[in-house]
Amino acid sequence: MKKSILKYRYNEDLEFNVEKPQIITILGNSNNRILNNLLWNNKKGNIFVDEIEVNDANFYKYHQDVSFILYKQLNIFIGETVSDEIAFGLESLGISRNDIHEIITREARIFNLTDKLEKDPNSLGSNDKALVKILSAMIINPKIIVLENILSELDYEDYEKIKKIFNEYIKKGGTIINITNNVEEALIGSRTIVVCDMKVVCDDKTAKVMTEEKLLKRLGIGLPFIIELNKYLIDYALIDKYYMDYGKMVKEIWK
Amino acid sequence: MEIKFDRVSLVINPYTPLEKTILNSVSFEIKETGIYSFLGKSNSGKTAIGELINALISPTNGKVYIGKFINDGRKIRKINRLRLSAGYVFKNPYDMFIESTVRKEIECGMKYFKYKLKDKNFRAKDALKLVGLDETFLNMNPRKLNLRDAKKVAIACILIFNPEIIILDEPTIGLNNKDKTDLERLLKLLKNRYGKTIIILSKDTNFCFKTSDYFYLMEKTRIITHGDKTLLKDEEILKAIGLEVPHIVKFSNEVRRQGHKLHDYINILDLIKGVYRDAK
């Protein structure tokens, strides 16, 4: 039997279970409280990583397995240059100097940050700050990465690049939990959880959650543009199933 | 009120190894009331434009004219009157909060302006109702709110003293779809009924396409072009600058590329009616 990667339980109304590597989006109006619980700030609820419960004794290992990137910490940097900031986590793990140098040059080329490695991180734009934070969280290879409202700070080109980087990360066995208010980001992931007033309303594959348009509209979340367009076209009997590509959709409408 | 930028440049830390140019010879002019948008990637100088209009910083070269005030490095007399007519909402709302409760935070804007406000009965809870929050928020600590509520409280802090020019810096990060439609309705109400000039600095082309009348596209440190909504229908310029093409424009361009005719629409409902009429 496969081990579950992460099991989170606050009470009987709010619990979810992650069993295979995937991207999960959490929408709703209780995002702040869920995040506080995951950070173990008030010690309510139970968190199980690899079926071992998290408590004060093995808290260090919890942070090695689960990496957090928060919106409030986007302007807070520990190192004085970008490479110091990225290397901080690797230094804490005791990796030797040459290995750190290799890892940083390789990853910075993927993220396109090579020419900014010796700059002061406080002088960068918000797009580059978000990239530095994502890179410094991914570089210690955690099992789970938790993001909060970070992807809306990125420019469009880097947003598309990060989507590809995340998909590769999933193939290597990691999980990503994206806690956000922007419903367009739900299309990145394969599973969506909708929470309202600390109760799980929906927890299913993204395609199925997007069919419940009345519920999402009542909660204020709404639908992404392309899903809404498909829905209206189906209601007006112009197409018969969902199309994610505009070219094929147009051909189908005017056939 | 008129706003005019006359070949304005802004350089920080000049003559040192850390020198950085933020704006390079920027000029434009805003004469009528309306909603104007400045679109551009991050690090292209948008925040500096908002701070220059509010006289929080002064330019290295050139002059900024706001009504009858001039901001060019010299001391501005009666600077509070300028700040009373131009309100600037910070990008990170937690940077703006100084008091310990939301009520004191909002009333702080009313207390320090010595000049009499026209409508003295406009209280804090009316400002909160305009942005969509109820009275229970009045006693909370603003630094402990989540991002969505903090952004709305920041806008309420500026609306309380009724400025003629409102500058919003990245207002849509962290907001729901419903909050975005509420914000759009609020901005249009302020423009039509109260006659205000609204400036939005953002990189969210979808929201700005629906809301504003006139656009300025910025890249690196300059204004590249400016125009009304037909400017955003050109996919080449937007891709060259690095901005996202609005969804409606992408769909309409794809329809026209395959040879069918379609008018220009802004709303998704009008778009569906247009497509239905054409396809049947």
Added chain:
Amino acid sequence: MQSRTLFGSYYPVVSIVHKLNPIIKLINFLICIITLILTNNLYINIFMFILTIIMMFLSYVPIRFYFKTFYFLRYIYLIIVFVCYYLNINLTDTLVYILKLITIIEYLKIFSYTTSPSETIYAIEKTLSPFNFLYLPLNKIAIKINNILRYIPNLETSKQKILKSLSSRGLDYYHTNIIKKIYITLKIRKNLFLVNKDKNKEIYLCSKYRLYNAKKYRTNYRTNKIGFYDIVFITFHLLIIISYIKIRGIL
């Protein structure tokens, strides 16, 4: 960005002094302080002063930053001159006292502009490690020095942000009379404390999420080899100690 001139700020530029090994810089600094406290010889003080000026130019930090501290403390120097004149101390001794004060303060500024806080912590830990046999809580001392070194520039940036936020609501510190200035300073005292407490807590949490643990072994990414210029500078400093010992006639 405006707070670059303060004590404790690191000026991120690449220069000869920036590349020196931080342990060597700390040892040089300690040699400088100890020799200057112990001696009153004119030649040693002038030599130390000229060495400091050469290091100022080699650090590629704009000279006007160093000049600002000098300008800030000009009254204290003048008071010392008058006190010495009043006490009938002779001229060379007065000159020596003033040179000592200027040298120590400017050397401290050079050290803080060219060494980042994490390098300083590394240097302090390694220099104090021979004293491990005394069983002192070295880690806690290092963490406390770390917090102090980062606290002062953070305080200044928080203050600038609060002043900006107050300006946009009608209370501009730089454009009001003296009564309002006193009012603003008293008003933001409490807010500054709370904002800085929040920020320090976030910095602590940020380092905890990046697996910082004081008890575990950490490597150091910055290459800390000893290069050519390290040997040059430490020779100059050792010359001072040797000449002091010769003058006192111990050897």
